[in-house]
Amino acid sequence: MVTSEGSDKAGKNQELALQRLPTTAALEKVLQVLESNSPLNLTPITNFVRQEFISRISFFENKTSKTWLFRSFVKLGIPPLYLFIALSIILGTMIGNMYKRSVYLLCNLVGVVYPAYKSIQAIDLLSATSEGEVSNSSIVIINEQKQWLTYWAVYGWLQVVDYWSTWLLEMFPGYNLFKxxxxxxxxxxxxxxATLIFEKILKPLLQKNIQNYNNKIVSSSTNQKQRQTLRQRQQQQYNGNELYHQQQSGSLTSEPTPEEIWRRDTVVTSRESEIKPYRLNNNV
Structure with a gap:
């Protein structure tokens, strides 16, 4: 009973959603007719169309139906289905004309506007997490950072490649469309x-280079320690040899003790007392 009630509610919610999105509902009906009338099993193909195309059309239609301009035209009596189709045709025509007249501007708009918006959202999510407003979202933050940081790196390299765009257009006329x-x-x-590029290309390459860099750092530090130890041993050996030569030549003298200093001073004083009368007689 619970399963049937849940499926009934899901079916009703889907019907209500399709009523609010007439274009999506019309395309869904077309797919259902194809599935029911075709002698072949078209379910894999229709499911692919639903996932890759109709879901995107549904998303765009949902966003468009919430705008003030769309609601104003609907209030004037224009059917939402025809209105959405007309707006889609107008938008497609504008994009086509922009592609013909200024493909560079179109590429920059496509490459910057939405990614910049999503990057700002990722920053807001990170700040909200640091303030404690969002919990258990570390994985989401890491995935968003991976996605958009990689995207901006790829976009930057494409801007560098555009320096040779004239040559690329001569070799590949569809370069801008491919871009x-x-x-x-x-x-x-x-x-x-962008995440796929990071996981399949950049991450293995970075891990390999980082490992090589770490190995070089470890080997250089080991060699530096060995050289330092060798210098210390050479210095100790040199000091030992120098001390040995000084001892052999008798140049190494120990500091006199207080007793030796007293005796030396006594001898000097006695000698001075003996020599003083002689000096006085000579001066006279």
Missing amino acids: LIFLYWAQNNRSRG
């Missing part, structure tokens, strides 16, 4: 191409 598709794939929240 647009690649940027969309890298930043899309479903494909998360």
Whole structure:
């Protein structure tokens, strides 16, 4: 009973969602007709279309239907289905004209606007976590940082490659179109191409280079310690040889004791007393 009630509620929620999104509902009906009338099993193909295309159309339609301009046209009596199709055609025409007239501007808009928005969201999520407003979101933060930091690194390298864009366009006429598709794939929240680039390409390369760098640091520090130990041994050996030569030549003298100093001073005083009368007689 619980399972049936849950499935009924899910079905009703889906029907309500399709009523609010007439374009998505129309496309869903087309897929259902194809599945029911085709002699072949088209379920894998239709499921792929649902996941990759209709879900994106549904997302875009949902965002568009919440705008003030769309609601204003609906209040005027224009059907939402036709209105959404018209807006999609207008938007596609504008993008096509921009691609023909200024493909560089279009590539920059596609490559910067949405990623900048998502990067700001990632920063807000990180600040909220540091303030304790969000709990158990460390994995989400790490994934977002990995996604967008890698994306900006890839986008920066594409900007460097654009220096040779004239030569690339001569060799590959579809370079700009390929760049647009690649940027969309890298930043899309479903494909998360930037994360895939990091996991499959950058991470193994970085781990290999970091390991080599650490090995070089360890070997250099070991060699430095060995050289320092060798210098200390050589210095000790040199000091020992020097001390030995000084002892052999008799140049090494120990400091006099207080008794020796007293005796020396006594001898000097007695000699001075003996020599003083002689000096006085000679002066006279």
